[in-house]
Amino acid sequence: MADATRESLAHAPLATPLRERLPRLSHAHAEALRLLFGAPLRWPLRDGALRLRPGVRAEHAIALDADGDRLALAFAPGTPCAELHNGLRWSDHVGRARVLAWALAYEPALVRLSEALGAALLPLADEDLAQAAAAEAAAEREALWLRFEVDGGAALSGALRVPLAWAPRLAERAERVAAENAPWSALPLPARVALPGPALDASQWRALRPGDVLVIGPHARLQRAELRMHGRLWPLARDAAGWRVDGAGQPFFPSQEIPVSSDVAPTAPSAETASVPDVPVRIEFEVGSLELTLDALGALQPGYVFALPAPAEGANVVLRANGKVAGRGELVAVGDTLGVRLLSWS
Incomplete structure (x- = not known):
């Protein structure tokens, strides 16, 4: 052999x-x-x-x-x-x-x-x-x-x-x-309209329960939102016909921390959670979703209007944490303050 x-x-x-x-x-x-x-x-x-x-x-x-x-x-x-x-x-x-x-x-x-x-x-x-x-x-x-x-x-x-x-x-x-790129110009891409929420630390995040209210800010914040898709966001303002693009698009990373005031008080870490990294959790409230083609995405510029209904008090929203769906809630107002009451939590 x-x-x-x-x-x-x-x-x-x-x-x-x-x-x-x-x-x-x-x-x-x-x-x-x-x-x-x-x-x-x-x-x-x-x-x-x-x-x-x-x-x-x-x-x-x-x-x-x-x-x-x-x-x-x-x-x-x-x-x-x-x-x-x-x-x-x-x-x-x-x-x-x-x-x-x-x-x-x-x-x-x-x-x-x-x-x-x-x-x-x-x-x-x-x-x-x-x-x-x-x-x-x-x-x-x-x-x-x-x-x-x-x-x-x-x-x-x-x-x-x-x-x-x-x-x-x-x-x-x-x-x-x-x-x-004609074959690709009509390719649909998912997008969402969201209200920016607070940035929470790990202890605040773990303390959330159904029934809690997360504060968004003054009631006027209901007139401002963001269009988010594929790592970019565009500022939106309410318009008679829907949401109007109110500025140029910019890169966006769902996990980035943006200082936003929150009424959720921080709690001291317990012994069993002291070793968990204090990773910031960026909250957003999705009030609408849509699909845009590549052609429409290329045409996005200040003045472009999306014909989407305006959210009102009592409207259901999807709660996202660092871009991922984490629960559902409803818009509530206490005086001049706008918030979201948690209905379900995952």
């Missing part, structure tokens, strides 16, 4: 570092990719737009000259091309005649690409094959292969090689494309 294992290991392929199997990018190559694909871009045309994506080297690409730089281009199969006057196709020719025939057949497509790239694309018909091969090898070392598509007008797609040095000029000519 041991001999068989040694035999199989002897014929097993040697392990090589993964680093040697992954393609390597130079800093210039990585920077070019960042400029062109760090954000959605497109290159406008009179009848559409050019879109670029990372590509791979295309076989049988035609060499082009553009402002003295050597590019390469290969149109995808099915790209419309014209027949020549003699009834032949460009692929029926060889040598220099083949390049010229290709240029005539794809002239409309070359004009559109030249417009998008901001440089005239002129086919190169190299006479010296050895010199052409050397020029291609040099261009390939400092180049980026792209896959392109042109929308609008005749279908146009293929592979394009551009010098790495072209990345900044291409990025400058491009226009940003708005994120295509």
Whole structure:
């Protein structure tokens, strides 16, 4: 058994570092990719737009000259091309005649690409094959292969090689494309309207029982509330049509301690609770809930109105402690003071 294992290991392929199997990018190559694909871009045309994506080297690409730089281009199969006057196709020719025939057949497509790239694309018909091969090898070392598509007008797609040095000029000519988030724009997100309550210490929290009253503040506080959702809050004010957003949104953490006056007297910790950490408990009273879409969330700004009924004395509320449901209560008023009587407690 041991001999068989040694035999199989002897014929097993040697392990090589993964680093040697992954393609390597130079800093210039990585920077070019960042400029062109760090954000959605497109290159406008009179009848559409050019879109670029990372590509791979295309076989049988035609060499082009553009402002003295050597590019390469290969149109995808099915790209419309014209027949020549003699009834032949460009692929029926060889040598220099083949390049010229290709240029005539794809002239409309070359004009559109030249417009998008901001440089005239002129086919190169190299006479010296050895010199052409050397020029291609040099261009390939400092180049980026792209896959392109042109929308609008005749279908146009293929592979394009551009010098790495072209990345900044291409990025400058491009226009940003708005994120295509239409499928997500109607996604509903839960939100709640809450009256801020007191911040209690651990001993006050443990002492609460059904029937206790937590003080919110002056009765006028019934006209102010907060919209809370996904770690943000917006101040609200009562409006004839509902709740009106009364300020910009700001980050909010349910467990953060906000100094609010409370009429619940602190009690001395007992022996069995002395070791429990005195973690502050932030109370809020939920008076309404709703769902907002991503579009509506993006439109939230001062003046936005939610058509929700106003809470009144005797209205039931949901009591939350550090954002979690902890019980239920009802709004009560004693003179000018507004509070919540606990009805149930978990």
